[in-house]
Amino acid sequence: MLAICGYVLCYTALLTTLYFEQVDIVGRALHGAAERTRLFAGVDLAVNALTLLAQLFVFARPRAALGVAWMMALIPLLSLAGFAVLVAAPTLAVLLAFGVTRRVGAFAFSKPARKALFTVLPRQQRYAAKNFIDTVV
Numbered sequence: 671m672l673a674i675c676g677y678v679l680c681y682t683a684l685l686t687t688l689y690f691e692q693v694d695i696v697g698r699a700l701h702g703a704a705e706r707t708r709l710f711a712g713v714d715l716a717v718n719a720l721t722l723l724a725q726l727f728v729f730a731r732p733r734a735a736l737g738v739a740w741m742m743a744l745i746p747l748l749s750l751a752g753f754a755v756l757v758a759a760p761t762l763a764v765l766l767a768f769g770v771t772r773r774v775g776a777f778a779f780s781k782p783a784r785k786a787l788f789t790v791l792p793r794q795q796r797y798a799a800k801n802f803i804d805t806v807v
Contacts, residue, residue: 671722671799677742681780684749688772691756692755692765699762713766717773733783743781745775761801 733741740761762795788796 671803674784674799674803676801677784678807679722680746684746684753687753688749688769691760692769695760695762695765709766713770716770717777720770720774721777723783724774729778729782732779738783738786745772746778748775749773 696706696709700709732744736744749772752772756764758766785800788800791799
């Protein structure tokens with residue numbers, strides 16, 4: 671459980687860093703609120719559609735081949751590569767590609783793999799641990 675807490679804390683720190691970069695890059699690229707709203711709506715639509723497709727057609731094979739630990743490690747490794755590219759080229763296109771890829775990976779692979787870790791716990795402990803991690807951590 672402590673390892674899951676550490677994972678969630680590191681993940682949150684990465685997301686916070688990415689959020690501040692997003693504010694800066696989008697603020698420089700798009701000046702109107704309507705433009706930003708349109709952009710983020712399109713991003714959310716793409717993330718949701720790609721996540722659904724990945725969960726339906728892709729998730730089972732990597733999980734069976736890699737296991738839960740590697741499935742959870744994919745997004746942090748992908749994030750490190752994404753941040754390296756973003757530092758080299760802080761453009762809106764790179765930010766969007768990185769953001770969409772990271773979110774699809776998180777929703778389609780990391781979060782389901784993380785939830786699978788709780789299946790070995792008895793029901794009462796599972797819900798108590800998940801609630802603690804999701805709210806406190």
